[in-house]
Amino acid sequence: MSTATAEAPFWMTGNFGPVEETIDAVNLKVTGEIPRELNGRYFRNGPNPNKNTSADWFLGEGMIHGVEIQNGKANWYRNRYVETPLLDVDVITNENRMVPGNSLANTHIVGHAGKVLALQETQVPIEMTKDLETVGPYSFDGKLNGAMTAHPKICPITGEMLFFGYGIMPPFLTYYRAAPSGELVQTEIIDVPAATMVHDFAITENHVLFLDLPMLWDIKKFGKPGIPVSYDESYGARIGVMPRNGKSGDVKWFEVDPCYIYHTMSAFERGSSIVFHAPKLTGYTSVGMTNPPIPKLHRWTLDLKNGSVKEEQVDDLGVDFPVISPDLVGLAHNYAYAAEFDPTGVPYILGYHKYDIETGSRTCHKLQNGRTGSEASFVPAANGKDQDDGYLMTFVYDPDEKASELVIMNAKEMTDEPLARIHLPARVPTGFHGSWIPDMN
Numbered sequence: 421m422s423t424a425t426a427e428a429p430f431w432m433t434g435n436f437g438p439v440e441e442t443i444d445a446v447n448l449k450v451t452g453e454i455p456r457e458l459n460g461r462y463f464r465n466g467p468n469p470n471k472n473t474s475a476d477w478f479l480g481e482g483m484i485h486g487v488e489i490q491n492g493k494a495n496w497y498r499n500r501y502v503e504t505p506l507l508d509v510d511v512i513t514n515e516n517r518m519v520p521g522n523s524l525a526n527t528h529i530v531g532h533a534g535k536v537l538a539l540q541e542t543q544v545p546i547e548m549t550k551d552l553e554t555v556g557p558y559s560f561d562g563k564l565n566g567a568m569t570a571h572p573k574i575c576p577i578t579g580e581m582l583f584f585g586y587g588i589m590p591p592f593l594t595y596y597r598a599a600p601s602g603e604l605v606q607t608e609i610i611d612v613p614a615a616t617m618v619h620d621f622a623i624t625e626n627h628v629l630f631l632d633l634p635m636l637w638d639i640k641k642f643g644k645p646g647i648p649v650s651y652d653e654s655y656g657a658r659i660g661v662m663p664r665n666g667k668s669g670d671v672k673w674f675e676v677d678p679c680y681i682y683h684t685m686s687a688f689e690r691g692s693s694i695v696f697h698a699p700k701l702t703g704y705t706s707v708g709m710t711n712p713p714i715p716k717l718h719r720w721t722l723d724l725k726n727g728s729v730k731e732e733q734v735d736d737l738g739v740d741f742p743v744i745s746p747d748l749v750g751l752a753h754n755y756a757y758a759a760e761f762d763p764t765g766v767p768y769i770l771g772y773h774k775y776d777i778e779t780g781s782r783t784c785h786k787l788q789n790g791r792t793g794s795e796a797s798f799v800p801a802a803n804g805k806d807q808d809d810g811y812l813m814t815f816v817y818d819p820d821e822k823a824s825e826l827v828i829m830n831a832k833e834m835t836d837e838p839l840a841r842i843h844l845p846a847r848v849p850t851g852f853h854g855s856w857i858p859d860m861n
């Protein structure tokens with residue numbers, strides 16, 4: 421595997437580097453057995469710099485890699501760019517990617533209300549078909565006037581999709597709630613002091629959690645390469661808790677130690693408190709920094725009655741891309757999963773850990789022989805009895821084969837061999853986030 425050099429940063433080398441072809445392959449070879457209850461498509465988004473250059477890992481044009489599975493067979497693999505105006509631009513700058521509609525569309529792909537949406541946090545979603553053709557910008561019938569996070573949350577009880585968007589100009593933070601039908605039914609501007617880079621949030625059964633952390637948009641850095649943000653601890657850091665149908669004035673803000681959090685693992689209610697888990701970055705002073713720290717799993721207990729905050733480190737392993745069962749989003753749960761990152765800070769994924777979140781103990785599925793992974797999605801078993809009855813699904817790159825596999829693991833018995841390895845005819849670059857979208861959605 422090639423490594424980063426002064427000429428070629430890590431995101432242009434090894435399995436981070438872009439693929440040059442779009443491929444259609446059918447009737448894929450499988451080692452093992454695909455559970456017959458899995459019927460749908462696994463889609464995963466990530467940057468694939470179109471002009472073979474990119475100023476940051478976060479700034480390549482989005483490409484979706486998809487595999488369709490039905491009745492124990494892998495019908496097809498294909499990869500497609502999300503077709504946005506930026507694909508025709510020679511040099512992507514901070515100016516042209518802020519033009520409405522110019523989405524990199526490279527961060528996540530989610531299904532809700534029958535729509536498949538490619539997401540990138542500074543723009544409106546881009547709708548895709550289930551065959552990965554681009555439909556175009558999707559604004560919830562014109563009701564979404566600004567950006568949408570790449571990390572919406574779908575409530576397993578109500579079927580609503582809850583999300584937020586941030587702005588570099590006011591309003592800096594806006595909360596949205598979409599009904600199970602997809603109709604946008606709530607829009608609330610949330611008062612925060614400044615424009616910060618808010619990558620994710622969390623929900624509980626009755627509340628939403630906003631992260632107001634000191635990664636501030638920095639107008640002085642526009643016109644330069646890279647993400648124009650600056651980390652400034654003097655801004656402070658706080659977590660806001662608001663009833664799901666509340667307003668800005670209902671937010672209870674909890675001051676926390678300054679840090680950065682890309683991804684939330686989960687949040688749930690316990691008595692008068694909110695229990696919130698996330699991999700936390702300390703010493704992360706800029707996006708794109710050399711030798712960045714690796715996040716470590718932390719727990720914050722926020723007491724809504726007395727306003728107190730208790731923060732604990734749950735584990736000292738470097739992990740990110742946390743995931744729980746979609747059936748338990750916002751609800752009390754015992755198990756969660758996260759990807760182990762290469763300790764060098766180059767974000768190769770070396771394995772997957774199943775956490776008991778109370779004790780911090782974990783079981784590991786370590787990738788072997790130089791194989792590296794991507795974020796894993798949890799797919800609940802159809803008739804599961806336990807919270808961990810289900811599957812972990814992810815793309816794994818094999819450097820010997822110079823190709824990738826869609827790997828399906830038993831999420832309960834992590835140490836087992838994968839249940840199925842679906843062999844792809846090409847490599848899938850290490851990317852960002854993906855979703856299993858069952859046929860019925």
Ligand SMILES: [Fe+2]
Nearest residue numbers: 570619683853
């Ligand atoms: Fe993310």
